[in-house]
Every structure is written in structure tokens, then in C-alpha cells.
Amino acid sequence: MRSLIDITDFSVEELYDLIKTAVHISENPDLYAEKCRHKKLATLFFEPSTRTRLSFEAAMLELGGSVIGFSEASASSATKGESIADTAKIVSCYADVIAMRSPKEGAALVASMNAKVPVINAGDGGHHHPTQTLADLLTIYREKGRLDNLTVGMCGDLKYGRTVHSLIAALSRYTGIKIVLISPKELELPTFVKREIVEKAGMDYVETTSLEDALPTLDVLYMTRIQRERFDSAEEYERLKDSYVLTVEKMANAKSDMIVLHPLPRVNEISVKVDDDPRACYFKQALNGKYMRMALILKLLEEAKNPVKEAYGKNYVEGHKCTNNKCVSQTEQELPSLYKRTADGKLRCVYCDKEAD
Amino acid sequence: MRSLIDITDFSVEELYDLIKTAVHISENPDLYAEKCRHKKLATLFFEPSTRTRLSFEAAMLELGGSVIGFSEASASSATKGESIADTAKIVSCYADVIAMRSPKEGAALVASMNAKVPVINAGDGGHHHPTQTLADLLTIYREKGRLDNLTVGMCGDLKYGRTVHSLIAALSRYTGIKIVLISPKELELPTFVKREIVEKAGMDYVETTSLEDALPTLDVLYMTRIQRERFDSAEEYERLKDSYVLTVEKMANAKSDMIVLHPLPRVNEISVKVDDDPRACYFKQALNGKYMRMALILKLLEEAKNPVKEAYGKNYVEGHKCTNNKCVSQTEQELPSLYKRTADGKLRCVYCDKEAD
């Protein structure tokens, strides 16, 4: 059964097919309005995420299907101690495709190993959030006409921002991509992401602490939020935060065809006045996210008609219990501890990618 | 884009058209069962209100449309600090019409200023709740056959009861309406409502503390709940509360064709035994609310096909920050402080109607 857990589960060709389908949907919505008639999507959100959930639900409804689910853990059976695996098995009796959001890293993977229907990872803790990356890619493609030969600035919290890590992983498969990493020292891109993704793919990159310096060079600016609690001191936060707020003044120095993306919600890292600038594409990005989710649901339901033996499980080895306290293996009943050897030669937990001790 | 924020956004003629449509729907539901096929309503409820939300959802489903949304703030992006404006912009990507409930006064107005789809105010704090008034008007019209030449008693908490204020505003546009204001001194109708609505419209009105005295004179009795916490002392509450409970005994002195309305939920201000009295119309009122919401959704979606430049913004002036701590302008990112000059010559906050200091 084909699922989408990590953006790299799909090949570059498959992503391009999704993009083409999404563009076609956006231009011919009526052709798709009954495609999923009598099909059901289950949105299993163990933590709230209105935007992502509503986007999935709108996507399914615009395909003529319907939706069941829950929007936070308190309304779920998890409070009674049910495992992710059991939830996935049960919900397979009720729905044709599952979108799962969980604070536990690896939760969607465990669900996909147990469900009888396709599972879409709608965010598993700080780990993966592939449908956000689908929205990012479609927006870049539609606005810039290409996914290669671009200078892409990533600004804000590059340390914890999973959307940044996923987008870098996705872009690393295209040619001519230059990454400009813009952040305070405290929130730099983690070394393992730099080594294993950026450098391994041979991507060109520079690091800077100045948004203003970087702006004129960019084709794409990907903004993210800087959270106060990431800093050791309130003073440090106050001193730095304004440098990473995008304003009309800063936009004056950017290229006339640069585009600004943001995974949203925006708090105050982009001034509301920037919204009127035609280069501000973050609301278009939300709309694009819906079209990509429609394309994704169609693809997964189509592949589910002729399920192939899944790839998960091959090349896995058993090992010590993972020590990442956010890993789903910490709480899931009788879940085998599994490790995979990644391209860098290291053993990593199958569920959360933490390196084996 | 046409929205419904305050009942007076619609002219008397428009209200009459809505009433006619609602009556037609109630008599011919099958004719409307597919009117909104492939249309989506978003119910954005930042605070719970089951009855209102279910009424909106039933209305949309009975029109053949579908529904997305959330039922309380904890399941929304507001907990991540997203502004009302951004929520409205994003949800415009997912739905064709929005019903918004918020504890913040002016929230629905801010949403309507930013959404690309019509917004219906499903309650903004103690400020407006126009679809309740639509239900009230339809019930009076259907039961009494007219909206003019009526003696209407309002009983209970007239100070804080927004449904009472809205109904008075709506009725002030019809002729021959006499208002009987029945409440303890502590919960009298506020002076500004008396001056700016009742007296300005030249409505006939009397005030009394006795429900029993007023009852025989009424064509319509609008009951509301008296909350214990509105009183300075528990003794005062205990001493007064029974006078404002409608019982079978008190009903004996009312006209045989009087009707009793209540916005619900009822707690104990109407005895359950009154429910069997044919004059008790509060459950019919709930049903009427659904029909009016259906008529309203149809009207707004129809007008959205040919959007006219909205009226909001004309005649607004910038001013000091509003000091009402329940006003949406207290929390909304970069929201301009706007004031309008009302008929009484005063400057009032555009969002919450508080008079400028």
C-alpha cells in the first residue's frame, strides 16, 4: 500500500506528475468534483492544526468525497491508551485514506505499517511534514516556472523548522539550486542537515545572519517564525527579532520577480503591509496546498487499487531501543526497534531518524 | 463582497425577501436540496455554541452543500497566534462562505474585510448576533402574520442580552411596535440603547419590574436568562429570580394568541411544563433559525457571483486606539484604529461601537 510519510518517498518524476495534476485541477475544478464520490478521508489529528486539517478536508470535499475524524487528542481514543497501530487498523474499517498528525515522531510511519488504506503524514512532531513541501514546490513551480536554477533564501528558525529541512531535501534533487541560509547563530541549520543533504547533493550554499544583505540575491525567500522560547535570554531575542521581520522597506531591495513564501501561520515576522506586494505568495501557497493534497489523494487512491508490496521493512535491522523521547517507539505497544543504514553509513531509527547510540 | 455582520446591514426589504425565501424553503425543502451542491461552508467557532453551529451546518447540508470548520479555539490556529485577518484569508481558499463566532467584538467585521468570500457573524462577544434576530423575526412573522403593530415584551437580562438589543434594533424599523421592558433594576436596558435606538426611532416603550403585570398586554414575550453572576449579592439574586421565571400559572393571564420566544439555551427561566402550551414557540424558533440561515446562505452566495465594492471603509476616520478590552483591535496584528460618526453625532469604534474617549 503506497503512503506518503517523507517527501523523498516520491521520486522527482512522481512529484512532477503531482504538480501537473494539481495545475490541471486548479484550472478545471469541475472535472474533479465527483472523482472521489463515496470515498472517505479520515483526518486523525492528535494535535490541533486547523490550517492543515481544513486544507485536507477541503481537498477531499472538492473531489466529491467526504470526511470523518478528530481535531485533537482529547477527542480521540489515545486518551484511553490505544496504540497508533490499533487506531490505524480500526480506522481502515471506516475510511479509504488517512491523514495523520501527531506530536510523536514516526507516528504516521507506524500507522502506514498497520493500515489497510494509504496514510498521509500531516506532520509527525518536528520530523516530517511532506504536504507542506508539496505546497511549497507547486508555488515555486507556478510562480517561477521551474524548480531548478534558483537561488532560494531560507530565513528565520533553520534549526527546528521542519518545513525548511523538508524543502531543502526536496530541492536537493534539482540542479542549479543555491541555498542562502539566513538566521541568527543560535538557529543555524543543523550540521547533519548540511552534511547529509546539502553537501551530499553538492548544493551550493552560503550562510548569513543578515536578511537585508541576502535579499537582493534571491529568487525565492522562504520565511519562518522565530520563537522567543528558542533563545537563552529575552534580551537576545529582543535584540535580534526585528532583523528577521520582513517589511515593505526591506522588500524594496529585493528582485522585482522574487517571491515570498511562508508556511503560515504568520505571527509578526512579515508585516501585514507586505501582503499587498504582488511578490507576496504565501496565501497563494495555502491555495496551492489544497490542490496538491487533491492530487495526492487521487494518486494514492489510484495506487491503492493495485497495491504493491510496500518497501518499508526491507533492509531494516533490529536494534536497541531508540532514546529519542519524542519517538513513537517510546510509547507504542510491542513495537519492534528497527534501524536502517543511511547513505552516510550510519544506523538510524526507522521511525524518527535518530542516530543509534 | 456582501456579508452579514449586524442585522441593520440588511434593509427592511431585504429582510422581507429573506423571510419569504425561508417560508418557501420550509414548505418546499426538496426544491432546495441541491442548491449548494459543491459549495462549502466554513464554521469558524472560536468559542463553543452547539446550537448555532449545528443550525448553520444543518442549513448548509439541507442545501446540498458541505461543511468544514472547528468548534472551539483550542482546535484552531488562534492558539498559535494567527490573526483573524489571516484566518479569513486562508479559509477563503477552502470555503465559499464563512460563519464566524468569536468572543472578540468586531471579529466577524475584521474577517469580512479580509475574506474573499461572504462572512456571516455568528456572534462576536456581547456585540452582534444577527442570525438569532433572523430566527426571531421569522418566528414572529409566521406566528403573528406581521412584523408591525405588535406589543413586544422583553424579559430578563436586558442589560447584557445582545439578542434583545439586536431584536429591538430590527423592530425599530417597523411601525406600530410597542416595547415593554421587563427586568430587575440591575438589568435594565442600557441608556444608550434606549436613546439611540428606541427613542430615535420614536418607538413607544414602557419599563416595568413585573412580568405578571406586563403579561396580559403582550402579543410577543421574548424571554432571556438571568445569570446569577450579574448580581451584587446571592441574596438579591435569590429574592428576584422567581419573578422572572415563566410558569403555567403566569401564562394563564396572557393573551390566548400571545407567543413566547427564547433564544435558548433555556436553563430554568421557563418551566418545562410551559413547553406543552401552544403559545410556546421557542422550539419552532430554533427550526425557523435553520430556514433563515438557509435563505441567508443562498442570498450571500448569489450576491458573491457579482460582488460589489463593499461599503465598509467609507466615512471611516483614523483615531486613538479603542479602549474596550473585548475589542478585536486589542489583539489583531497591525489593525488600523478606525472610527465612524454615528447618527447621534458621536465617534464610535468601527469594530465594537465603543464611543471614542
Next chain:
Amino acid sequence: MRSLIDITDFSVEELYDLIKTAVHISENPDLYAEKCRHKKLATLFFEPSTRTRLSFEAAMLELGGSVIGFSEASASSATKGESIADTAKIVSCYADVIAMRSPKEGAALVASMNAKVPVINAGDGGHHHPTQTLADLLTIYREKGRLDNLTVGMCGDLKYGRTVHSLIAALSRYTGIKIVLISPKELELPTFVKREIVEKAGMDYVETTSLEDALPTLDVLYMTRIQRERFDSAEEYERLKDSYVLTVEKMANAKSDMIVLHPLPRVNEISVKVDDDPRACYFKQALNGKYMRMALILKLLEEAKNPVKEAYGKNYVEGHKCTNNKCVSQTEQELPSLYKRTADGKLRCVYCDKEAD
């Protein structure tokens, strides 16, 4: 108006009809995909129960209907003090059938006495949960080919487990049923269930504390969860709990055609490794629950077309206020205290079945 509050509301013949319909649905889902077009189910869940709620919602959607509702009390009007009776009256304006879950015993009965549409009890505290029993019966029927001449083991918490009590009540109407009651002394089947259901029906039964001893004799094993908080001491719990965990090793001694049921959620009372055993039927049971709910909704909507005067109320007598603090009569506004005389000659509260003091 016909409702389902207690499994014994339906005759053995009616249950058999439901089973036949459910089997037909499972084999011909397309024939039913539009049966409830334009019909609405309201899921009123005053406490969370994802599995039950999603099962009802999937059932209604697979019949072509739609769903409104809430999934926990905080999102309902109950927080504003609304009575169950009023909620039922109001929701009758919005939906064609109601599924209600409440922590209050008798809540669904009170709803059914006030609603204008059929009410399905989706669990009223520790009292009844008839649709779970419907799932149990269909699973036994489909897997064993019969509902009579079976040796049925009930294992775990037989004292508080309402699903066990309901299943015993249902099975007591078939012939040749032998019950094997497997539990620690602390969690034995209550005496009144033994006397009034098991012995009254002349059912053969044995009691044992050993799952291992009982296993080889069983045609059906019904597992339930043992909760730590049921024991006086943690030591006692620790000492006992493993005896009541079903493992691959214990399964080795069971009949090759025995079936294992569990109402779910499972916590750890069945090892995950047992899931692969073909005798493990608890996930099938969840699927069967959906089909039975579909059959039930169809039956109740069909009967609602020609409502007969309900049986509730006949032979009821007024009496003292019920002293069960979980009884709905403790909180419901102006609810008459009603008692019925049961077959054992005792007076019992109509709402919660507590014996009159």
C-alpha cells in the same frame, strides 16, 4: 418513535433481521450507497469515544447521508446548563436520527422521550451500549454461523464491564448458551446480573479465575480490559494482571475454531502478536459494528416514517428521587422520578435501573 436504548428493546427476530441486513450490506455496499441521501445523523457525544463516533459517522456516510454533531461536552451547550431534553428537542430540528453518548445513566432514554426523531444509545455511562452488542452478535454469527449452542467465555473485568452485561443479556435469549465467567474475585459478575439475567434465563454458567483452564472449552472468548484502578492495591493488580493477558502461548491451548472478540480499545490485555492468528476477530468486529449501525439506521429511519406510539411510559409509577449519583435524573430540569416493576418484582428507576430504596 422507535429508538434503541437497550439491546433488549429489540426482539430476537428483529435482531436477526438486522443481522441479515448487515450481512447484505457488507456483500453489496453499492446497493446502499445512496439509501440515506439528504438524511442527517447527529452524533451528540458528551464524552469522547472516537471509535464509536467514527463508526456511526462512517455508517451514515456509506449510506449516502451526512453528519453533524460534537465530540465532547466542552463543545456542546451542556456547558451552558442545557438539559438533555432540550438538546434532543433542538437537534430534532437539525437531524433525522440521533446517536447520543453521555456519562449520565439514562441520558439516551431521556433524549428519546423528547426527540422527534429516533435516538440511538451510543453509551450512557456504565449502563447500556447496545450498538457494541450488535457488533458482537454479528461477529459471532458470521464467524460461527449461529447464535445458539455456544460456550462463550467472558474474561477480565466482569463487574464494571457494561459490554459484558449487555452481551450476556442478548445471549440469554438464545438456546444452548453456556457462559464461562473468567475474572479475579474482585471483578466477578455482579450478583444481580447473575440472578436476573443468567439464572432467570436458565443459562448454564461456571465461574473461574483461570483463563488458561477455561480456554480449551470455549467457542468464543470475549476479552475485556482490567483497569489498575479497580484494585485495592497496586500489588494485587501486578500479581493478577498477567493471568488475564491473552498471549500466543495461551492461544495454543484453545480450539482451532475458537474466536477472540474484544470491544476495543485494547491496551495490553491481548498481545499484538495474537493479531496475526486467524482466530483473532476483534478488528473484524469493528468492521461488523459499522455494518450493524448501517442496518440499524436504515431500520429506525424506516420505522420513523410510520411512528407508533412509543412503549415508554406505560406501567411507570412515580416515586422517590433516584439516589444513583450517575443517574440523569440527578441533573435534568423538572424530570419526573419514574419507576418500573421488573420481572424480579423489584421497583427500579426507569432511567438507570437502580433499585428503589
